[in-house]
Amino acid sequence: MKDISKELGISITTISFIVNKKAENKISKEVIKKVEDYIEKVGYKPNSSAQSLRTGKSKSIVFMVEDISDPFFSAIAKQMEEIAFRNGYNIIYCSTENDRERTLELISLFKDRQVDAFIITPPENFEKDLKNLIYEEHQTVMVFDRYFKNFKHNYVILENFEGAQKAVTGFYESGRRNIAFIGIHSELSPLVERHEGYLNSIGAYNLAAYELFLKFNEVKTPAGMSAIRNFLKGNPGIDSILFATNNLAITGLRVMREKKIKIPEDLAIISFDERDVFELYSPPISVIAQPISELAKELINGTLEILASKKEKKYFFTKALPGELIVRESLRPVKKLSSNP
């Protein structure tokens, strides 16, 4: 294309300067005008492979999540895409399936493709790989939804501890005193912190803890359902359940429907993470909702910021955003409460 542009009798260098807006102090107004008009006329667009080859930058960012068809992740993805696009970046999504090998393969693929940054929700057992990626391979990486204490990195997460506290407080204020927690056996920070937040609040109110942990891969399965079934049978006294993830809650709801357990009379329910089915369910289910737009904005703006200031890089971008307890029918008080002025 530059060759064609050279039909103007102007050097390729000059064209390049003009295209890249580096021309202000070097090139005369008239030449700039002439070139810009011509570019406009023929609709020239630089070849991005060549740019990428030359500069080593591809103007693309990869967003790796556990499962891109999860509504939470796809909602984030969509909002980031919008902002990235306006900044001349595009976003490539992919699913790790929470599998370490696969994640490594994907990272290797995208490194070869010269992506400028990784926004990633690392799978289980990925701590050393992640550290390596950041500190040995010197990639720009933004960690999403979880973080690691053992080394510094950029991240954007939810205030999971506080979120769980809000849920327990919600139960407590609606009159529940036997509050259960159903979680997942995992070392991932959100799962750990949601549990810790629960324990902390339970302790503060001086209540007994009731806990069930499923295995990660049995959440959506019959095995998960029967674990919950047994848990309910073994703990008939509980009057409320906090589910640590939305998939967990959905499995729980299946069990309750099957057992004809009444919500909120028999059991009050709060789930982490909003999902359209919760609002539409009968009764509507209360949730600790993540601030999707804000998360998406922080993620992409933070990443772009890091990319822009790549010289210094002495600081880390870290952000924890609060979740919001959305009270719905599933949390309606059923006992009389002590009057509240």
Place this chain on the structure above:
Amino acid sequence: MKDISKELGISITTISFIVNKKAENKISKEVIKKVEDYIEKVGYKPNSSAQSLRTGKSKSIVFMVEDISDPFFSAIAKQMEEIAFRNGYNIIYCSTENDRERTLELISLFKDRQVDAFIITPPENFEKDLKNLIYEEHQTVMVFDRYFKNFKHNYVILENFEGAQKAVTGFYESGRRNIAFIGIHSELSPLVERHEGYLNSIGAYNLAAYELFLKFNEVKTPAGMSAIRNFLKGNPGIDSILFATNNLAITGLRVMREKKIKIPEDLAIISFDERDVFELYSPPISVIAQPISELAKELINGTLEILASKKEKKYFFTKALPGELIVRESLRPVKKLSSNP
């Protein structure tokens, strides 16, 4: 990297042949072995920008849908990603927002990025742009979810007409005789054909038609709800509703919940497109489900096939897959049926 490889004392050309598996008939076993071992040792991977620059191919495919956070599209995306990855391609997703301008911008961006193919659900009023993209710009394009009669193109779609027929038959066999259709005012082929299928079956059974069409952008809004409210009020005789899309059905369900309409006693419901909320709803909602896996497979395999056989290109890849009526509680018969041996 090739320079480094040249430390073996072997020409860059030879390395390239070996890397690209073009070496079989040209280069001696020993040299191949030596080079492959060295590559393995140092972990060499070709720079894809350079490859892309040289060959004009990027090994990436863009998947443009109305809204990537729609569970239907994101499920398709996820399955395609898997297959594409195994074939050395990666997929870039983006959302058109059903907006023509935005779609054109995105297409322009991705053309510059040298994507090898577009898999696209074109927005409203995109017919000429699409035709142009295929016939003037000679891009490889696979159209998804809709098609155009006026020119030949590759597509993968659902059998929408037959799907609507199955729904009407389902209602009929469950004893309903006043079957309504709630659709969207649109020229997009699925919406048109679902409606035509409905009319066709209604006609075959000699029943009256009850129809409501919302505007595309009011589906998820209060305006949509009140349109449905009025429709129900104006047509008290109807005993069943076929919703042309899942979002439409969700809006409808909100109205019914608010009006305390009993499903399936007062109104039987079938919606197009599966969605987790339908199965979990009380009562569970019957649907015409799209065969997600098959659609994803046909889409990506079809696209890869076209890409592989780019020389000929004399044929078009066209596929219409049947939907399946999944019968749930919302379709339970309530009247006595004439006995059925």
Place this chain on the structure above:
DNA sequence: GCTGTTTAGTAAAACGTTTTACTAAACCGT
């Protein structure tokens, strides 16, 4: 009118591949 500096612009190398056209050596048949 000479030197030094700014202005406006350009030549050419480099990024890392692929691919065409070439060659030197070995082999083959007579």
Place this chain on the structure above:
DNA sequence: ACGGTTTAGTAAAACGTTTTACTAAACAGC
């Protein structure tokens, strides 16, 4: 032992940019 063919390999151009280092012309100061 000669020309012809195969074998095993290579040199160099090309893909379309960016960027460094350069220059010719104009100008300024004295």
